Amino acid sequence: MNILVTGGLGYIGSHTVVELIENNYEVIIIDNLSNSELFILDNIKKITGVKPKFYNEDLLDLNKTNEVINKHDIDGVIHFAAFKSVSESIKYPLKYYRNNLLSLINILRSMDENNISNIVFSSSCTVYGQPDKLPVSENAPFKKAESPYSKSKQISEQIIEDFVNSNDNISSISLRYFNPVGAHDSGMIGELPIGIPDNLVPYITQTAAGIRDELSVFGNDYNTSDGTAIRDYIHVVDLAKAHLMAIKRLNNSKKKNIFEFFNVGKGTGFSVMDVINSFEKINNIKLKYSFKDRRDGDIEEIYSDVTKSKNILKWQAEKNLDDMMSSAWKWQKYLK
Ligand code: UFG
Secondary structure (H helix, E strand, O other): OEEEEEOOOOHHHHHHHHHHHHOOOEEEEEOOOOOOOOHHHHHHHHHHOOOOEEEOOOOOOHHHHHHHHHHOOOOEEEEOOOOOOHHHHHHOHHHHHHHHHHHHHHHHHHHHHOOOOEEEEEEEHHHHOOOOOOOEOOOOOOOOOOOHHHHHHHHHHHHHHHHHHHOOOOEEEEEEEOEEEOOOOOOOOOOOOOOOOOOHHHHHHHHHOOOOOOEEEEOOOOOOOOOOOEEOEEEHHHHHHHHHHHHHHHHHOOOOOOEEEEEEOOOOOEEHHHHHHHHHHHHOOOOOEEEEOOOOOOOOEOOEOOHHHHHHHOOOOOOOHHHHHHHHHHHHHHHO
């Protein structure tokens, strides 16, 4: 089976490409290298023994996208390509809406024009905002989005829903990721933040590597056990496997015109201090950190109810927080 992976050289995309290849799928990647690097393609080959087909194209160009799709008999699309920085989206909302929404629209148009039925979409738990009830299940309503990035994910899911409703040939699964961290066991693919990392785990690994002086822990006055904010961290390899289950589910389904969405988390909340403690313990490293004010736009606590993914998608996370922290450090050492 031929799967088109947009953003296939990015953080989650590259791990998913590895899982697909290891499960005998043919992978075709479109990636414009806006937040990824070409050596990842070579490393995918080193890990799997297979170099996937790669096109350095921008999905905003519908003709080019169609050209790539026409060359291959595509059985399904996994659409990762999007901008993902919350803080950058607040600064440059139009850039985010243009890129994230138009690339999705182009992919859907191209699927329609080329008779491709199945799409797995990279969504985020950010669609929930600060939920009223924890753990948050898929039934929770979309709350006010905290950033243009978050809003772009809410709107994207709605665009897909409208398109599925209007077109009997299209089926989709949106995966709502919680906090993806860690790296492949090989230590040869992982997250590549541009500049100063926004996210906790790359900041931790860069601090441990001496690239950053000190980690700031944003807020220790939250209403949580140790005062720091709680998130549902999920190992990126577990997350990649959820995509495999989703594309299989769509491709094997007798039912047409599916519109589904699933939480993809571990179902456990960890505080910022839990993450730091795990990193220090498993890697035997002392981290330099200090407590600072809360970061604007952060919510106190979120973690997932994964009952639906377990029961329907037949997927659940297997790796623990220590696995996430040891693999993240292995990857950082590879980069150093
Ligand atoms: N944090 C620190 N110090 C840092 C970076 C982060 O203390 O240097 C804290 C944050 O304040 C937060 C926690 O670590 O409490 C996790 O922060 P991240 O930036 O790693 O992750 P977020 O939960 O803020 O963001 C993630 C994804 C977004 C997504 C969002 C949805 O990165 O793409 O979840 O809730 F939109």
